[in-house]
Amino acid sequence: MEKKLRLKDYLFIGSMLFGLFFGAGNLIFPVHMGQEAGQAITLANLGFLITGIGLPFLGVIAIGMSQSSGVYDLATRVNKRYGMIFTILLYLVIGPFFALPRLATTSFEIGVAPFLAAESQPIMLAVFSILFFGVAWWFSRKPTKILDYVGKFMNPLFLLLLGFLLLLAFLQPMGEITTAPVVESYQAHPFFTGITQGYNTLDALASLAFGIIIVTTIKNMGVVKPATIAIDTVKSGSISILLMGIIYTLLSFMGTMSLGKFPISENGGIALAQIASFYLGKTGSLLLAFIVIIACLKTAIGLITAFAETFVELLPSRSYALFVGIASLLPGIFANVGLTKIIEFSTPVLMFVYPLAITLILLALLSPLFKHEGIVYRLTTYFTFIASILDGLNAAPAAVRNLSLVDSLLSIAEKYLPFFTIGMGWIVPAAVGFVVGLIWSVFSKKAK
Structure with missing residues (x-):
């Protein structure tokens, strides 16, 4: 019992x-x-x-x-x-x-x-x-x-x-x-x-x-x-x-x-x-x-x-x-x-990892609604992954941010990616990936 x-x-x-x-x-x-x-x-x-x-x-x-x-x-x-x-x-x-x-x-x-x-x-x-x-x-x-x-x-x-x-x-x-x-x-x-x-x-x-x-x-x-x-x-x-x-x-x-x-x-x-x-x-x-x-x-x-x-x-x-x-x-x-260096090194890593963890948590909770379709998990994660890289680079030390390639990417993100300047540039890409994944799963079922 x-x-x-x-x-x-x-x-x-x-x-x-x-x-x-x-x-x-x-x-x-x-x-x-x-x-x-x-x-x-x-x-x-x-x-x-x-x-x-x-x-x-x-x-x-x-x-x-x-x-x-x-x-x-x-x-x-x-x-x-x-x-x-x-x-x-x-x-x-x-x-x-x-x-x-x-x-x-x-x-x-x-x-x-x-x-x-x-x-x-x-x-x-x-x-x-x-x-x-x-x-x-x-x-x-x-x-x-x-x-x-x-x-x-x-x-x-x-x-x-x-x-x-x-x-x-x-x-x-x-x-x-x-x-x-x-x-x-x-x-x-x-x-x-x-x-x-x-x-x-x-x-x-x-x-x-x-x-x-x-x-x-x-x-x-x-x-x-x-x-x-x-x-x-x-x-x-x-x-x-x-x-x-x-x-x-x-x-x-x-x-x-x-x-x-x-x-x-x-x-x-x-x-x-x-x-x-x-x-x-x-x-x-x-x-x-x-x-x-x-x-x-x-x-x-x-x-x-x-x-x-x-x-x-x-x-x-x-x-x-x-x-x-x-x-x-x-x-x-x-x-x-030392504590100061640990916090300094961890910040860009957290800005990269956190969005991936957040989307995984939300997907797990919403999973019954889209019947656990793998394509929804994948596309949401892939879109979030790209934005997370940019968020991580934006929080990196000045020596990294000032590299020409990184500086160009961050300039583009600031101009075209909503919420990027407040450290939440992943939100819109994650939402887009989720919607695209839902649409893909629906049409793939109809095709079958």
Whole structure:
């Protein structure tokens, strides 16, 4: 007999999903956006929530409702070669190359570096990276225990610590939101700028990875029917998304209020450190250290687990333990590049990968309407792919953008591609590819 999940089960799974999602970027980017958006923070925050919580929620639902076994299974609806390439690229982005190293460097720069002399920080970053990923490796060895580690212990502790800091910020605000200055990038289109800022959390990409963890957890609890699994995934995801939305909003508004005492910082990590120190002095710095390290560690456990489980599926001749080791070792090396460089390198890659992930999520949700026709998946993806290259090049460092060929392509895109200047040039091509795919599928059926 199939087990029926209780409210307690949904709360535990929702807590686990929140814990997996809410890492380094989820703390620092809303605060920094709040400082830059100023009095336009309400619109900017709404845009941020679309990509920060809306898309991740849809991603988890897409995995649950499509009854796919993971990202690769879902992406092969375009074709097998694309499924393999996209899956590897996505997991490298949210794994060893960008997200995982960022977790360690953020933990170090916010939670540890303030207590160290500047000259000792490089060697201590190396030591901290080894310790950080050593602990993450230890907890990731047994994926069936992830609910206990993250959902029942780490996440409640994290929420308790962060809630205390947020409570102080709103009981004793540092400044007024209505008079806060707005930087240039938020003056014209704060809503759309907020949408692209949500990319930095990596959560829409991670949702495709974490979705299968949720499905597996629900199955391990005794639920076997695909329809029931899909419903339970939605219920559990709703709890996580609601919690994330509340915390994102509070963090972004706290960032805006901090302008009453501090200038705009280089990143949200510095702003968080300033806010914590303002309210609690050295105690605040220690509190923030615990908040950041716990947030980053629990997300690292989830990403390493998802990376290893997926690559075991792609390469079944290799062991889970091997990929856990790879996903723990490589980011430990890359973390020593530093947080600023990691963010700089990741931005153009995110602008390329994100549209492909978004369209795959939407196609999976709409798939029953066009009867899962492969041509719709392919044409939508191919059109999006071309526009994504342009969006990625536009976000690349000046040395790349200034190349003659790249400069010519970007000039054409600015002139003829709608929404390109706000970082969303993929929208119209994706819609055109979807419509062309629908028309093609209809006429091909009639021809047969």
